[in-house]
Amino acid sequence: xxxxxxxxxxxxxxxxxxxxxxxxxxxxxxxxxxxxxxxxxxxxxxxxxxxxxxxxxxxxxxxxxxxxxxxxxxxxxxxxxxxxxxxxxxxxxxxxxxxxxxxxxxxxxxxxxxxxxxxxxxxxxxxxxxxxxxxxxxxxxxxxxxxxxxxxxxxxxxxxxxxxxxxxxxxxxxxxxxxxxxxxxxxxxxxxxxxxxxxxxxxxxxxxxxxxxxxxxxx
Numbered sequence: 001x002x003x004x005x006x007x008x009x010x011x012x013x014x015x016x017x018x019x020x021x022x023x024x025x026x027x028x029x030x031x032x033x034x035x036x037x038x039x040x041x042x043x044x045x046x047x048x049x050x051x052x053x054x055x056x057x058x059x060x061x062x063x064x065x066x067x068x069x070x071x072x073x074x075x076x077x078x079x080x081x082x083x084x085x086x087x088x089x090x091x092x093x094x095x096x097x098x099x100x101x102x103x104x105x106x107x108x109x110x111x112x113x114x115x116x117x118x119x120x121x122x123x124x125x126x127x128x129x130x131x132x133x134x135x136x137x138x139x140x141x142x143x144x145x146x147x148x149x150x151x152x153x154x155x156x157x158x159x160x161x162x163x164x165x166x167x168x169x170x171x172x173x174x175x176x177x178x179x180x181x182x183x184x185x186x187x188x189x190x191x192x193x194x195x196x197x198x199x200x201x202x203x204x205x206x207x208x209x210x211x212x213x214x215x216x217x218x219x
Contacts, residue, residue, distance in 0.1 A: 023206070024202075068083075068202065076115070087117055125154075163215045
């Protein structure tokens with residue numbers, strides 16, 4: 001018996017996945033409104049806050065990443081049709097208007113997801129703090145706490161250029177590093193059945209529709 005799952009089936013259990021503001025999209029750079037219409041990014045992270053990384057069966061968290069089975073595939077967003085080897089997502093919530101992440105998640109202006117497109121390259125010291133823990137969360141449900149402080153700001157590119165548009169979450173409800181991610185499994189160790197490797201956990205791009213795509217060039 002073949003079990004059919006994945007993004008194409010999400011609308012059956014999550015009707016909001018049919019909405020007009022769904023992510024990801026193909027970023028067509030010639031269609032982006034340019035210049036100062038998008039403000040510079042401002043963020044604030046607690047470096048000493050205890051953090052853990054979890055395998056929920058489709059990625060690793062607390063931030064999460066999407067990847068493919070081979071290099072050059074795996075990012076959820078594409079740029080002028082080009083895919084990247086992975087995409088890191090940092091999910092933020094609007095603390096100025098809402099009292100909790102759960103409350104903010106149900107509001108149109110409650111969440112902002114900062115996505116970083118990943119390419120195969122040199123070792124990244126901050127991301128390596130996550131990668132060295134991945135062998136300890138091979139199966140679904142596994143969890144491990146960071147021993148070293150991690151600064152999420154150091155996961156971001158030095159150049160603060162970005163595109164932005166009204167979107168959604170991309171998971172319901174709606175090199176060596178990549179090799180380690182591809183070794184994660186989507187089943188539990190206690191199931192007694194050999195779990196499949198998690199090789200492709202990205203949602204395909206969806207139509208932008210009438211949403212405005214804006215860009216900010218940074219420094």
